[in-house]
Amino acid sequence: MKVTVVGAGNVGATCANVLAHRDFLQEVVLLDIKEGTAEGKSLDSWQQAPIDYYSTKVTGITNDYSKTADSDVVVITSGLPRKPGMSRDDLISTNANIVKSVTESIAQYSPHAVIIVVSNPLDVMTYCAYLAAKKDSKKVFGMAGILDTARYRAFLADEIGCSPKDIQAILMGGHGDTMVPLPRYTTVSGIPVTELITPDKLTAIIQRTKVGGGEIVNLLGTSAWYAPGAAAAQMVEAILKDEKRIFPCCAWLTGEYGFKDIYLGVPVVLGKNGIEKIIELQLNQEEKTLLNESALHVKEVMDVLDQMKRVNA
Ligand SMILES: NC(=O)C1=CN([C@@H]2O[C@H](COP(=O)(O)OP(=O)(O)OC[C@H]3O[C@@H](n4cnc5c(N)ncnc54)[C@H](O)[C@@H]3O)[C@@H](O)[C@H]2O)C=CC1
Numbered sequence: 388m389k390v391t392v393v394g395a396g397n398v399g400a401t402c403a404n405v406l407a408h409r410d411f412l413q414e415v416v417l418l419d420i421k422e423g424t425a426e427g428k429s430l431d432s433w434q435q436a437p438i439d440y441y442s443t444k445v446t447g448i449t450n451d452y453s454k455t456a457d458s459d460v461v462v463i464t465s466g467l468p469r470k471p472g473m474s475r476d477d478l479i480s481t482n483a484n485i486v487k488s489v490t491e492s493i494a495q496y497s498p499h500a501v502i503i504v505v506s507n508p509l510d511v512m513t514y515c516a517y518l519a520a521k522k523d524s525k526k527v528f529g530m531a532g533i534l535d536t537a538r539y540r541a542f543l544a545d546e547i548g549c550s551p552k553d554i555q556a557i558l559m560g561g562h563g564d565t566m567v568p569l570p571r572y573t574t575v576s577g578i579p580v581t582e583l584i585t586p587d588k589l590t591a592i593i594q595r596t597k598v599g600g601g602e603i604v605n606l607l608g609t610s611a612w613y614a615p616g617a618a619a620a621q622m623v624e625a626i627l628k629d630e631k632r633i634f635p636c637c638a639w640l641t642g643e644y645g646f647k648d649i650y651l652g653v654p655v656v657l658g659k660n661g662i663e664k665i666i667e668l669q670l671n672q673e674e675k676t677l678l679n680e681s682a683l684h685v686k687e688v689m690d691v692l693d694q695m696k697r698v699n700a
Pocket residue numbers: 393394395396397398399418419420421424464465466467468469478482485488489504505506507508509530531534562609610611612615
């Protein structure tokens with residue numbers, strides 16, 4: 388089994404390193420456009436192997452896509468991260484060019500690969516990769532929901548005073564400040580979260596989750612990478628081990644939840660074929676309204692991408 392991670396920056400290198408630690412892959416290729424970056428981080432990862440006991444070697448490559456040939460899964464993390472004061476949407480023009488050209492190269496050498504997009508603005512970059520890959524949408528999807536629910540779960544664990552392992556949650560919508568955490572579908576080892584936390588505290592945690600990416604950008608001057616890299620690796624593992632895990636992922640909708648022709652975060656089953664099923668929850672009116680607002684925002688930014696394509700055509 389072969390995995391390629393494109394972009395050996397903070398998120399991509401973390402993802403490759405987490406995959407190496409999982410120790411189930413024959414090959415992980417880490418590719419970057421910047422000479423030496425992928426090679427250096429791969430070497431560092433291999434020198435960690437005797438300490439942390441794994442045998443999966445990451446191979447670093449500068450921009451030679453022939454070395455990525457026949458990958459089973461490709462994770463695209465190439466692109467600019469935002470800086471304080473920026474929104475994810477501000478990255479659209481630079482990152483759309485990068486994601487389009489990377490996806491075309493990947494499609495040429497690994498026509499059957501499942502593609503997981505991480506670059507921002509996530510929902511629209513996933514759409515961009517889908518257009519460039521020209522393949523079944525069940526094999527082109529985005530990572531955001533695992534990260535966003537992980538933040539929500541971590542904040543809840545702090546507040547409740549329990550292990551984050553025991554918090555199950557789902558969250559939907561775009562990967563932006565309009566995302567929709569779902570307290571009705573949040574439990575702590577089966578106990579409804581509302582029995583363990585006051586409504587005010589829960590509302591504050593939902594709000595903090597929505598701007599969780601920005602909180603880290605303001606602290607670091609760039610965006611997060613440990614949790615995002617691990618989240619993408621978790622998706623890779625679910626696919627290659629055919630685990631049928633249920634995660635919130637950014638998926639192409641064809642009528643689910645009343646939406647068509649849009650990439651949006653929804654619960655899916657992940658297995659060897661990529662997205663094997665989109666799960667449709669019975670949302671209440673308030674949840675539907677929030678999801679509609681989020682979808683409207685994503686659609687607006689998708690329209691910007693379509694407009695850019697027309698100008699560049
Ligand atoms: N979906 C999500 O939840 C998250 C998304 N992100 C996004 O992931 C992306 C990467 O973030 P970081 O790793 O922190 O950025 P980074 O700047 O550390 O790394 C990006 C890497 O992409 C490389 N790159 C640029 N153009 C390339 C090309 N054409 N081909 C190959 N490599 C290329 C750069 O040389 C750099 O090493 C950003 O767009 C960021 O906003 C970050 C965190 C979470």
